[in-house]
Structures are given as structure tokens and as C-alpha cells.
Amino acid sequence: MTLALVPGSFDPVTNGHLDIIQRAVELFDEVRVVVARNSSKTPLFTVEERLEMLREVCAPLARVSVDSFEGLLVNYALECGATVIVKGLRFVSDFEYELQMALMNRRLNSAIETVFLPTSAPYSDLSSSIVKEIARLGGSVEGLVPEIVQQRLREKYTIQST
Numbered sequence: 305m306t307l308a309l310v311p312g313s314f315d316p317v318t319n320g321h322l323d324i325i326q327r328a329v330e331l332f333d334e335v336r337v338v339v340a341r342n343s344s345k346t347p348l349f350t351v352e353e354r355l356e357m358l359r360e361v362c363a364p365l366a367r368v369s370v371d372s373f374e375g376l377l378v379n380y381a382l383e384c385g386a387t388v389i390v391k392g393l394r395f396v397s398d399f400e401y402e403l404q405m406a407l408m409n410r411r412l413n414s415a416i417e418t419v420f421l422p423t424s425a426p427y428s429d430l431s432s433s434i435v436k437e438i439a440r441l442g443g444s445v446e447g448l449v450p451e452i453v454q455q456r457l458r459e460k461y462t463i464q465s466t
């Protein structure tokens with residue numbers, strides 16, 4: 305049984321993330337989507353809010369679970385018996401950073417393999433940051449994020465602007 309982790313900030317989850325998660329399920333027995341608790345980025349959504357959205361959108365997907373982790377990803381992988389880390393790649397600029405992280409994770413634990421999935425074309429220009437920017441400025445994020453995320457973004461920015 306191969307358990308694969310799909311780690312990230314997911315602030316918030318986008319349709320691009322969902323595409324990677326769905327494709328990871330085709331490749332591995334079990335997939336666990338994991339939110340990093342100690343990211344250096346300042347998030348819009350709390351970890352609990354991000355987990356809630358992820359749980360809702362992943363609920364229809366068989367063999368997919370959702371969790372959060374603190375500290376090093378490889379330590380979490382070791383604790384839960386995961387042997388694969390799945391990352392989506394959009395641009396060459398993603399690759400440089402992701403390769404560095406994959407190499408470091410391998411140095412930390414050589415039993416864990418990183419697998420890169422190229423993003424599907426419709427999502428190649430999509431990121432959580434871009435989605436937040438559009439939503440913050442009142443634009444439509446329809447088609448970019450699941451319905452629950454659209455709703456949460458509206459609530460967040462309505463509260464912030466009042």
C-alpha cells in the first residue's frame with residue numbers, strides 16, 4: 305500500500321490543487337492532503353478554515369484524507385507511513401524551488417520520493433495568491449476555485465472591507 309502526501313499551504317485550495325489531488329489518486333493507493341501549520345507565509349485563512357474547505361472539497365474523493373502537520377514534512381511522512389510526496393509544477397520557476405525542496409527532503413530521508421505532476425493546461429496560470437488578489441479587488445474567481453472557497457473568499461473580504 306503506497307500512501308502519498310500532497311502537501312501545501314492551501315490558502316485557499318484552488319481547482320489547480322484539486323486537479324493534482326485527483327490525478328494523484330489515480331497513481332497511488334491512498335492520498336493524504338496535508339496543510340503545513342508552520343508556513344513562513346502570512347495566511348488569509350486559518351489552518352482550521354483551510355482544513356474545513358479541503359475536507360469539504362475532498363469528501364467526494366475515495367481514498368483521500370485531509371490533515372495538517374507541524375515541523376518537517378519528512379518527519380510527518382515517517383510517522384504516518386507515507387513514502388511519496390506529490391507536488392504540482394506549473395512553470396520553470398516552480399521547478400527550481402521544488403527541486404531544491406525535493407533534494408533537501410531526500411537528504412533528510414532517502415526513503416521518501418518526490419513525484420512531480422505537471423499542472424493541467426487550464427490551471428497553469430492559477431495560484432492561491434492570484435485568486436486572493438482577484439477576490440480582494442472584487443473580481444470573479446468562478447472556475448478558479450470550488451464553490452465553497454468562492455463563498456469563503458466573499459465572506460473574508462466583505463468582513464475586511466467593513
Ligand code: PNS
Binds near residue numbers: 311313314375405409
Ligand atoms: O503550498 P506551498 O506554500 O508551496 O507549500 C510548501 C510546503 C508547505 C509544502 C513546504 O514549505 C513544506 O513542506 N513545509 C514544511 C517544512 C519542511 O519540511 N520544509 C522542507 C525542508 S526542505
